Amino acid sequence: MDAQKPTAKKRKLTDRNLPNAFLQTPEFSADSQMYRDLLDMERRLDWTMTRKRVEVQDALQRIVPTTRTLRIFLSHTVSGQPWQQGVEGGTTVGAESETKANLETGEGIPAWQLRIDGRLLEIPNQRARDRVPPRKFSTLIKQMVVELDRDMHLYPEGNIVEWVRGPNQTQFDGFTIRRKGDTPTKIRIILHLEQQPEQYKVHPELGSLLGVKEDSRVGVVQALWNYIKVQGLQDKVDRRMVRADAHLRPIFGAESVMFQQLPELVNRYLLPPDPIILHYTLNPAVPPPEKPGAWDVEVKLDDSGLKSRMNHAVVQLASETARDLAKLDDEIAMHVQSLNNAHLKRTFLRAFAEDPQQFIQTWLASQSRDLETMLASGPSDSATVRQEDLRRSEFFRLPWVEEAVAVQEGLRLAARAGI
Template sequence: MTRKLAEISDALARTPTVTRTLRVFLSHSVSGQSWQEAAAPLQDGASMEVESGQAIPAWTFRVEGRLLDVGSATSRQNKTPARKFSSFVKRLVVDWDQDPNVYAQPNMVEWQRGPGVTEQDGFEVKRRGDQDVNVRVLIQLQHTPERFALAPELERVLDIHEDTRTNIITALWNYIKINSLQDKVDRKLIRADADLRPIFNADTVNFHDLPQLINRFLQPPPPITLNYTLTVGPTAPSGMQAFDIDIETEDVSLKARQSAVVLSMTSESAKGLAALDEEIASTAQAVRNAQQKRDFLLRFAEDPARFVESWLASQSRDLEVILGNDHGVKDEDLKRSDFFRLPWVEEAVAVQEGLRVANALQPPPGR
């Protein structure tokens, strides 16, 4: 119990993560299209207003998203406020294949995270046009800690496609240990094998230079690409398309529960845990003693004569160990019952039993 509490306290120093689903919605709407004007013609005397865009064919493209809820209704009610979509995005690019000779506006817009940025639930692009266009959305996710894609040379060695810098360096260190690449004399030197030589570009490197060497083989992960067909005709879809993206995000619920466990610990609770630990240790010792007694009786029941002979021989060896054979114990002496009633025998047995019980009461390794 005490060990588990210590593990929880240690885990609070790290950021627990969980894989969640980020659902991205793509949709669009149109205005001023010919089929719309035919259905609702301009009133007498009205005309197109170039400045305001009224009655000019145009479309509006939207990118929205949210993190899907998980768990029971109670957990959703008690959760912290939902993060906005832009908080998961590091960089977002929207481009489309509109003819630049017809439409002078740029065919691409970009949003990039910067200091003091205001989080929002989505992005919106408005452009003029009366033709269908193919839209492409590129999303670079915001990871904390930052994640990197590995260059092919390093990916082949570590069998990792994408991870954090810390995990990549840890994986490389594990590879070095498994393949015994540390120098036998100078442990700070790493000897490159056939796979690491192209990465290190040397036969040996210093252990402290590994992070700097790894940086050359790390690059931003590729963006997520979403394709969308924007139609402006009467058959334009009124709904939206949804795309699911798996992301790693902070497990707020788990961290809150861990914090609650640590904060709820009072001096009385600590004493209660200590008492439970003592009770667990005593119960474990009782189980071990019962197991030893059961094994003893089972061996005796299988072959009593041979068991007694083996047991006497074992006791003889133990007695010689205790006495250091100073008393000259002989096999003939062990066959006489009065030999075991001598004064020194009782003291020797008490010492031996005391040592055995003390060893049995010690907690097993790793406890």
């Protein structure tokens, strides 16, 4: 019976109590550091993945600018003109061709219609699945003014037509302006574009220094900051302070300014952007051209295609995929803990094989400390664990505490997985 006791004790050592025994072995510190490095690498990987996911989600809320081409079409039609009624020089060519004007319906009264249309050109080589519904023309402009060069005494209808986009307004692909008349008319069209992010014209005093004529507010601040870095104007001692050189001194109005004051200074030199001005001549005396006139204008817009792809990758993640990922994370954690336990057992047995006597003494001392800790008691003199030690927070920061928590967590995960 006595011969069987060492075997029984050996099996007990390799089970739940084995970690505390080998905590005092020389191999523990190195192996523990390796394990901590592995956990640290895993934490950094998880943190990087989480940070990237948050960055993409934040990008979905911010404007992702892209440059698109807006093509504007101008055309016109005429009605009731003399050449359409067969009238030449005030005399009728045929009796059937004579048409009387109806003031109530407007039939027979010379008139014309101006049509203003616009659409965004498609991105070349774009995949069909990445295409988004085209935006209406009215969503791309904030304000439109049409000026007609006509005699006010002959045409009292008004020579200025203005349209301003308002909230919850119906969207249009184009605009039609109808007027009466049979004389050539020069038309001036002024368009104020709706751009994202909003663009500004930079005052020449600052624009000539930065080499920027028109940009967003953030773009101008970034250009100014690049100039400060290239010229080395950031104070060497106080990095929040920016010193002014000969070119920036008139702009700052001081020898130095704080970094947080730069956006406010930039705002003083931002002006409304120049509108798009188009000229068109309408001559009702001749048939309208078969093809409309076209003008291309570059506009800054939010990249809805890129946002759609990011939204599909992050926001619209399927619930089944999310559950699978969570299940895989649990399995990875369980396997990592199993590998760590196997490594601890191997180190424990190797230390026992190299020096059994010293190992048994170390293990007995460890068991004594564990017993005193559980019983909350111990000798008053030469005690390994005393009541005052238990009251110290440093006691719970010892290496064996972390290992014991890891073992307990591994047992919980194993029980959860049914192993």
